[in-house]
Amino acid sequence: MPAISSQGYLPVTDDSKLDPITSIPGHPPLLPKDLPSFFQDADFSNYMYNFKLRPFQRLQEAKSILINTFDDLERDVLKALNDDKINLFAAGPFLPPALLSKEDSRDNRTGTGLWPEDQECITWLENQKESSVLCISFGSIASLSDIQFKELVLGLEASQKPILWAIRPNLKDSIESVLPKSFLESDHVYLTSWVPQTLILSHKSVKILQIRC
Incomplete structure (x- = not known):
C-alpha cells in the first residue's frame, strides 16, 4: 500500500x-x-x-513479519516478498482449538469477533441436509444498495437452497426493510448478525460460501 x-x-x-x-x-x-x-x-x-x-x-x-497464511496457499507471493528483502514468515493457519483438536466443537475462540456470535445458527445448520446450505457474508466493511440487495434476493430465491445470511448489526434493520416478507419468513432462510465463521465453514451442511470483504 x-x-x-x-x-x-x-x-x-x-x-x-x-x-x-x-x-x-x-x-x-x-x-x-x-x-x-x-x-x-x-x-x-x-x-x-x-x-x-x-x-x-x-x-x-519491523525487523520481521508474521502472516496468518501458509506456504502451500500463497507460495509465489511469499517468495516474492522475501526476495524483496522483507523478513517474512508464514505462521498460519491460526484456527480455533476445536478445528485443530476436534474435541469440543463449541470452542471457537479466535479473539477476532467484532460482535457477539450467534451460536443458534449452528443448531439451525444441524437440521439441514449435507452440503445444501448457501452461506453469505459481506464482512465488516462492504455494503450494497437497496437495488443490489433486491436483485441478490431474487437470485437467492431462484436457487431454492437453504440460506444462512450474516448481516452485520448496523445494516440488519435497513436490509430487512427492503426484503420481501415471503423471504424473511421462509423456514429455509436464517438471517443473523454475526456468526462463528470457522465453525460454519467446517460444517457438513455448508456447500457454498460467498464472501465480499
Whole structure:
C-alpha cells in the first residue's frame, strides 16, 4: 500500500482506474479500479483509506513479519516478498482449538469477533441436509444498495437452497426493510448478525460460501 501510494496509484481517480499496477511483488498486473472500495476515494483524508494505510506504513519499521497464511496457499507471493528483502514468515493457519483438536466443537475462540456470535445458527445448520446450505457474508466493511440487495434476493430465491445470511448489526434493520416478507419468513432462510465463521465453514451442511470483504 505505501509503495503503490507513493507511485501515484492511490488514491484511485477517474484518470488512473485503468492504469495496470505491475509493481506488487508476486502479483499479476492489477487494475486500480479493482482495489478495495476505500481506495476509490480521491481524497487522502478518507478515514478508511488512512485506517488501512497506517499499519502497513508501520510494517516498514519491523525487523520481521508474521502472516496468518501458509506456504502451500500463497507460495509465489511469499517468495516474492522475501526476495524483496522483507523478513517474512508464514505462521498460519491460526484456527480455533476445536478445528485443530476436534474435541469440543463449541470452542471457537479466535479473539477476532467484532460482535457477539450467534451460536443458534449452528443448531439451525444441524437440521439441514449435507452440503445444501448457501452461506453469505459481506464482512465488516462492504455494503450494497437497496437495488443490489433486491436483485441478490431474487437470485437467492431462484436457487431454492437453504440460506444462512450474516448481516452485520448496523445494516440488519435497513436490509430487512427492503426484503420481501415471503423471504424473511421462509423456514429455509436464517438471517443473523454475526456468526462463528470457522465453525460454519467446517460444517457438513455448508456447500457454498460467498464472501465480499
